[in-house]
Structures are given as structure tokens and as C-alpha cells.
Amino acid sequence: xxxxxxxxxxxxxxxxxxxxxxxxxxxxxxxxxxxxxxxxxxxxxxxxxxxxxxxxxxxxxxxxxxxxxxxxxxxxxxxxxxxxxxxxxxxxxxxxxxxxxxxxxxxxxxxxxxxxxxxxxxxxxxxxxxxxxxxxxxxxxxxxxxxxxxxxxxxxxxxxxxxxxxxxxxxxxxxxxxxxxxxxxxxxxxxxxxxxxxxxxxxxxxxxxxxxxxxxxxxxxxxxxxxxxxxxxxxxxxxxxxxxxxxxxxxxxxxxxxxxxxxxxxxxxxxxxxxxxxxxxxxxxxxxxxxxxxxxxxxxxxxxxxxxxxxxxxxxxxxxxxxxxxxxxxxxxxxxxxxxxxxxxxxxxxxxxxxxxxxxxxxxxxxxxxxxxxxxxxxxxxxxxxxxxxxxxxxxxxxxxxxxxxxxxxxxxxxxxxxxxxxxxxxxxxxxxxxxxxxxxxxxxxxxxxxxxxxxxxxxxxxxxxxxxxxxxxxxxxxxxxxxxxxxxxxxx
Amino acid sequence: xxxxxxxxxxxxxxxxxxxxxxxxxxxxxxxxxxxxxxxxxxxxxxxxxxxxxxxxxxxxxxxxx
Numbered sequence: 428x429x430x431x432x433x434x435x436x437x438x439x440x441x442x443x444x445x446x447x448x449x450x451x452x453x454x455x456x457x458x459x460x461x462x463x464x465x466x467x468x469x470x471x472x473x474x475x476x477x478x479x480x481x482x483x484x485x486x487x488x489x490x491x492x493x494x495x496x497x498x499x500x501x502x503x504x505x506x507x508x509x510x511x512x513x514x515x516x517x518x519x520x521x522x523x524x525x526x527x528x529x530x531x532x533x534x535x536x537x538x539x540x541x542x543x544x545x546x547x548x549x550x551x552x553x554x555x556x557x558x559x560x561x562x563x564x565x566x567x568x569x570x571x572x573x574x575x576x577x578x579x580x581x582x583x584x585x586x587x588x589x590x591x592x593x594x595x596x597x598x599x600x601x602x603x604x605x606x607x608x609x610x611x612x613x614x615x616x617x618x619x620x621x622x623x624x625x626x627x628x629x630x631x632x633x634x635x636x637x638x639x640x641x642x643x644x645x646x647x648x649x650x651x652x653x654x655x656x657x658x659x660x661x662x663x664x665x666x667x668x669x670x671x672x673x674x675x676x677x678x679x680x681x682x683x684x685x686x687x688x689x690x691x692x693x694x695x696x697x698x699x700x701x702x703x704x705x706x707x708x709x710x711x712x713x714x715x716x717x718x719x720x721x722x723x724x725x726x727x728x729x730x731x732x733x734x735x736x737x738x739x740x741x742x743x744x745x746x747x748x749x750x751x752x753x754x755x756x757x758x759x760x761x762x763x764x765x766x767x768x769x770x771x772x773x774x775x776x777x778x779x780x781x782x783x784x785x786x787x788x789x790x791x792x793x794x795x796x797x798x799x800x801x802x803x804x805x806x807x808x809x810x811x812x813x814x815x816x817x818x819x820x821x822x823x824x825x826x827x828x829x830x831x832x833x834x835x836x837x838x839x840x841x842x843x844x845x846x847x848x849x850x851x852x853x854x855x856x857x858x859x860x861x862x863x864x865x866x867x868x869x870x871x872x873x874x875x876x877x878x879x880x881x882x883x884x885x886x887x888x889x890x891x892x893x894x895x896x897x898x899x900x901x902x903x904x905x906x907x908x909x910x911x912x913x914x915x916x917x918x919x920x
Numbered sequence: 921x922x923x924x925x926x927x928x929x930x931x932x933x934x935x936x937x938x939x940x941x942x943x944x945x946x947x948x949x950x951x952x953x954x955x956x957x958x959x960x961x962x963x964x965x966x967x968x969x970x971x972x973x974x975x976x977x978x979x980x981x982x983x984x985x
Contacts, residue, residue: 488967489934489971493930503960507960527970529966529970532963535959536960
């Protein structure tokens with residue numbers, strides 16, 4: 428059996444794919460496992476886990492376009508050649524963990540009629556195809572600003588059809604007693620919205636150097652040298668070791684595996700630390716969701732801050748020292764018990780209600796009590812809009828050409844979108860997102876089949892809304908969203 | 921040429937390319953059929969968009985039937 432894993436996203440995503448690759452290898456020992464990534468990120472490929480690495484040279488494809496007269500046909504020829512080469516592999520399984528429009532088209536062009544696909548692809552009429560429930564969950568509920576709390580690494584495993592165990596997370600670990608007395612700081616300035624200011628990092632470094640006798644080492648890419656220079660210019664007897672722009676990815680991997688502690692934001696080194704069991708103090712700014720991309724290594728802590736001004740350098744230093752000496756947390760938002768265990772919240776996090784609704788819909792958990800009368804009102808409005816749409820579907824059943832009915836159904840979609848806006852009832856968003864995704868999953872079929880399939884999705888929405896509307900908000904029944912043959916429980920966690 | 925200037929030029933060419941790809945797609949899509957050619961043009965369009973700042977590369981735009 429030949430399996431292709433498509434991971435065309437960024438460096439951190441490739442590292443977050445490692446546990447899934449390990450599990451695939453473990454569960455399919457005789458399979459040939461290929462991994463497709465961007466050529467730029469080849470250094471992050473785990474060659475021990477795969478039989479073949481395929482690199483998509485994006486720069487080579489786009490190079491003919493960098494001209495006043497872009498050579499589009501030349502770029503297309505390169506894409507043609509790549510697709511033909513991939514299609515000739517005749518994969519039994521393709522697992523697309525990229526979740527992008529580009530990868531959806533690519534997979535559709537390289538799968539054969541007998542390939543089992545999970546992750547995004549395309550139908551033969553070009554519409555997005557989401558064949559598996561894990562990818563449908565990803566489409567509906569994952570991303571910054573959404574209330575999902577499942578980690579990307581676990582979602583990757585779910586889409587791939589594997590269950591991660593502790594051994595799937597063990598790469599190049601040093602036993603804790605052998606670790607060098609070094610704190611690594613990844614300043615992560617390639618995206619300034621994800622990191623602290625140079626001034627704050629400077630204060631953190633000063634604080635660490637004065638309170639701890641070990642080394643403080645700055646790491647990062649060449650693009651961050653100038654930023655790092657401002658931080659490294661700390662006055663005093665002791666200075667940090669500035670290796671920003673001086674190390675290869677492989678060297679960073681080794682350094683992380685040997686360090687006592689890594690401090691950083693949402694970044695590739697944090698994902699590396701999850702693989703090497705290195706504790707991380709993750710300073711997480713609102714632009715990222717720590718639930719999805721936070722550290723998984725035992726002993727890690729997450730400081731989720733609403734803005735840089737809400738966390739002081741002293742707090743970061745104190746938390747770091749507490750981690751190094753095994754002290755209880757002082758300011759951490761979340762503690763990490765290990766890669767196969769859920770995060771432990773040290774203080775309640777926003778949007779807990781929406782997360783509980785997601786658990787109700789996808790995981791068979793009990794639906795939460797409604798948070799407000801406004802929410803109940805919103806659900807009643809959704810019910811009205813949904814019933815209107817279902818009535819128009821009945822009209823279409825009798826006369827599929829009825830344009831008025833089609834227009835009303837489109838308008839119903841717009842009304843649902845308005846109900847979940849931030850100024851209206853955003854708590855209902857997970858329900859509407861689930862509904863829209865299930866409608867999206869309807870494939871090409873005759874008009875009669877399309878109407879019937881659409882009606883089924885509307886009926887399922889009706890069932891979910893009725894949990895709140897029919898009960899009058901007094902009791903929330905347990906209910907599941909029946910996604911298929913697995914008795915309605917779509918995800919295990 | 922400064923790196924900022926080079927980056928600006930790169931963005932210019934990419935946007936120009938994206939517009940030309942979109943024009944070709946519009947012509948093909950108006951005929952109503954989805955072909956390998958259309959799929960490859962869409963691939964190229966998405967690949968270009970990924971290189972343009974502030975384009976959301978995670979969300980795959982889907983449309984219901």
C-alpha cells in the first residue's frame with residue numbers, strides 16, 4: 428500500500444505532523460509512506476519516518492511570473508508536470524493535512540478513482556470536497572477567532588485515521604538530568620504580531636540573567652538579526668548568547684532537545700520542543716489560538732495574554748524560574764501534563780460556552796445550559812429561518828425550477844449569517860458553521876437528490892436547534908449530530 | 921535594489937499574474953464546464969494568492985451547491 432501525506436503548510440505544521448507520521452508508520456508497517464511538502468521547508472522533514480520525501484518547488488513554479496509579461500503558460504506547464512508525476516504514483520491513500528484551497532485542487536488532480544482521500548479535495552465539478560468528518564470539523568470550527576480547543580496535532584491524527592500514543596511524541600529526547608543549563612528564547616520576530624516587543628524581551632533577558640546562573644540563548648532566523656541585536660545589547664556583566672540567524676534548523680532541533688527550558692510564542696521551535704519533551708513557557712498573544720498550536724511537552728506552561736501590556740517581564744521571569752525549580756505556577760493560564768493529555772486550565776478561558784456546544788454536537792457530550800435569553804432568542808430566530816428554508820425546499824421538490832424558492836433559500840443563508848455576527852448572537856456560530864459545512868459536503872447529484880440531501884441537513888439543524896428551543900432553555904438534552912455510520916459521535920475527545 | 925523595493929516588485933508581478941489568471945478563468949468558466957485546464961489555473965491562482973500578504977491561506981473558500 429502506498430500512502431501520501433500532503434503537508435504544504437508552514438514549518439510548524441510539518442513538525443505537528445510528525446506524530447501522525449510516526450503513528451501511520453506504526454500502524455501500517457508494510458506500507459510505503461510518502462510526504463509532500465514545500466521545497467523551502469525540506470529541512471523539517473523526518474526522513475526516518477517516511478520512505479520518500481517529495482518537494483514542491485513553489486519558487487520554480489512561480490518564477491516565470493516575475494516579469495512585466497508573466498509567462499503563465501510556463502508556470503502551468505510546471506504544474507502539469509508535477510501533477511502528472513504525482514498521479515503516476517497511483518496512491519492507495521492520500522491524507523491532505525494542508526487544509527488549503529491549493530492543496531484541495533492538487534489532491535483532486537493526483538488521486539485516482541481507487542484512491543481513498545481524507546482532507547480537502549475537489550469534486551469533478553470543481554466544488555470543494557470534504558470526504559471525512561475530521562476535515563469537516565476542521566473546516567467548520569478551526570481557526571483564529573473560533574472556539575475550537577482541539578489541538579492541530581490531534582486533528583491531523585484524526586484525519587489520518589490514527590490514534591496517537593506517547594511513543595508517537597518521542598523524538599531525540601535528552602533525559603531531564605542530562606539537559607544543559609540553558610534557557611532558549613525564540614524571539615519569533617518574523618511575525619511581530621505574535622511576539623513581544625524588543626523592549627520587553629530585553630527586560631526578560633535581563634531578569635533571567637540576574638536570577639539564573641545558566642546560559643540564556645537567543646535563537647531565530649536571519650531575518651530577525653536586527654531585532655535580536657536590540658535584545659542582546661543588554662548591559663551588565665552577563666550577556667545572552669545571540670545565535671539568531673546563526674543556526675540551521677537541525678542545530679535548533681538539537682539545541683531545543685538539550686535545553687532546560689524554551690521561552691517563545693507560536694513558532695516552529697515550540698513545536699520542536701513538543702517532540703523533544705522540552706518544557707516550554709509559551710507566551711501566547713491573541714492572534715494565535717494556543718489551544719490549537721500550543722506546546723505539548725510535559726511541564727510546559729502557557730501564558731495567554733490579551734495584549735503585551737497585560738504581562739510584565741517580571742511575571743515571565745518569575746514563571747520561567749518557577750518552571751526551572753519545579754515550583755507551582757504563579758501566572759500561567761494553562762499547564763501541560765503531557766502530549767496525550769488535555770490542557771489543564773488554571774483560569775477560565777473565553778468562549779467556553781461555544782466550546783461546550785461543539786462538544787455536544789461532535790462528541791456526544793451534554794449540551795450546555797443557555798448562557799442568556801439573547802442566545803435563546805437567537806436560536807428561535809434560527810429555527811424560524813430554518814423552517815422557512817425547509818418550506819422552500821418542499822416547493823423546489825415539486826418544481827425544481829422555481830426561482831423564488833431558490834432566492835428565499837439564499838436569503839435564509841444570509842439571515843443565518845447575520846444572526847451569528849459579533850453584535851448579535853455569536854454563541855450560535857458553531858451551530859451555523861457546522862450546518863454550512865454539511866451543506867458544502869453535498870456532492871454532485873441530480874437535482875432531486877440534491878434537494879433531498881439538502882433537506883436532510885436542514886432537518887439535522889432543526890434537531891440541534893430544538894435542543895434549546897423546545898426545552899425552553901430549562902434543560903439541555905444530550906444529543907449528537909449524526910455524521911454517518913459511527914453512531915453520531917464524530918470525534919473521540 | 922533594496923529588499924523592500926524587491927519585495928514590492930514581487931508583489932506587483934504576483935498581483936498582475938493573479939489578475940491574468942483570473943481573466944483566463946473567467947473566460948473558461950463562462951462556458952460552464954470544469955476541466956483539467958480550469959483546475960490547473962485555479963491551482964496557480966491559489967499558489968499566487970498564498971504569496972500575497974494578508975491573504976487567508978488556511979480557509980479554503982467553499983461554495984454550496
